[in-house]
Amino acid sequence: MDTTQPTTRRTRPGHRRGACATREDPRWAQILARSAEADGRFFYSVDTTGVFCRPSCGARTPRPEHVRFHESAAAALAAGFRPCRRCRPDLPPLAERHAALVAESCRRIEASETPPTLQALAQACGLSPHHLHRIFKTVTGLTPKAYAASCRARRLRTALAQDGGANSVTEAIYGAGYQSGSRFYEESDRVLGMAPRAYRAGGAGMTIRFAIGECSLGAILVAATERGLCAILMGDEPEPLLRELQHMFPQAELLGGDAAFERLVARVVGFIEAPQLGLDLPLDIRGTAFQQRVWAALRDIPPGSTLSYAELARRIGMPAATRAVARACAGNRLAVAIPCHRVVRQDGGLAGYRWGVDRKRSLLAREREEDAA
Numbered sequence: 001m002d003t004t005q006p007t008t009r010r011t012r013p014g015h016r017r018g019a020c021a022t023r024e025d026p027r028w029a030q031i032l033a034r035s036a037e038a039d040g041r042f043f044y045s046v047d048t049t050g051v052f053c054r055p056s057c058g059a060r061t062p063r064p065e066h067v068r069f070h071e072s073a074a075a076a077l078a079a080g081f082r083p084c085r086r087c088r089p090d091l092p093p094l095a096e097r098h099a100a101l102v103a104e105s106c107r108r109i110e111a112s113e114t115p116p117t118l119q120a121l122a123q124a125c126g127l128s129p130h131h132l133h134r135i136f137k138t139v140t141g142l143t144p145k146a147y148a149a150s151c152r153a154r155r156l157r158t159a160l161a162q163d164g165g166a167n168s169v170t171e172a173i174y175g176a177g178y179q180s181g182s183r184f185y186e187e188s189d190r191v192l193g194m195a196p197r198a199y200r201a202g203g204a205g206m207t208i209r210f211a212i213g214e215c216s217l218g219a220i221l222v223a224a225t226e227r228g229l230c231a232i233l234m235g236d237e238p239e240p241l242l243r244e245l246q247h248m249f250p251q252a253e254l255l256g257g258d259a260a261f262e263r264l265v266a267r268v269v270g271f272i273e274a275p276q277l278g279l280d281l282p283l284d285i286r287g288t289a290f291q292q293r294v295w296a297a298l299r300d301i302p303p304g305s306t307l308s309y310a311e312l313a314r315r316i317g318m319p320a321a322t323r324a325v326a327r328a329c330a331g332n333r334l335a336v337a338i339p340c341h342r343v344v345r346q347d348g349g350l351a352g353y354r355w356g357v358d359r360k361r362s363l364l365a366r367e368r369e370e371d372a373a
Helices: 026-032 073-078 094-111 118-125 129-140 144-161 169-175 181-192 196-200 238-248 259-273 289-299 309-315 322-330 357-372
Strands: 043-046 051-053 067-070 207-215 218-224 229-235 253-256
Touching: 026 067, 043 073, 051 073, 067 073, 094 118, 094 129, 094 144, 118 129, 118 144, 129 144, 207 238, 207 259, 218 238, 218 259, 229 238, 289 309, 289 322, 309 322
Parallel strands: 207 253
Antiparallel strands: 043 051, 043 067, 207 218, 218 229
């Protein structure tokens, strides 16, 4: 006589049964992959443990016949399951919690006359210094120390740019939080791109040569300091381009280009029309350390190729800094020389180009045509 009993699925008391996961369900594949991208889209519960989790949870993978899916954490709770203590699905996603902690740290840094130590910031967040350092850099693309330095430099630029301010340059330097005037002057060229008094005077004493021309994409303005090209601007009309240059350096001496400079502009226009010619000209690149890192990576993208903002963030070693990368691209003043037009959305769509999506499309089309030829 066969005494074997049929196998039954174990369901904890009080839990409502539902459709089991199947190996063909794409959500099951996301659980196996511990996909963070799926977090928030659905939750899954395990009947044998009475626990529900996020798809990215690092807990041991359950058997699919013990798993069912829920649209929200509230639905899983209503079905009688308790939240996993590891992935905490009842709380906001970890990325949001980290972003909130980093935002609070940023506010502390910005509000402090003397930059707070990493230890003090970490203690306020309830994290170890190492952990805060890691998530701060992941979220912002900068370390807390670098962020504090950028805030200090911003305060200095604001103080120096105040019209008719009574403070001396030295008072502005110390007021911004610099502890040593000599230490600041050692790095003033990197922080301001010029001497502090010249910056306070809106670029007074600087000479910037420029010329405005026409290319197939519309009006183009090319400007250069003695170091190299400092601006390549494009637009529909020349006047707004000149106003933009004047806004950048309100007190600098702007000189119309001579014949030699006109030849340089012709090389820039030629590069736009025929990218295979290349643009081997010195550049006067001014920006934060993070911006310069992004711009250097942009120049490594081959003509005719594209990267998404997320791919570019990964390329510079900061996969969570996608938004910061997009802002750095938007801050680029050297069209085509720093090819931010080669960065696209995750789905390949064109968006977010400072000089217009149509120009971005045209630049990419020309590069691809020549690459195919």
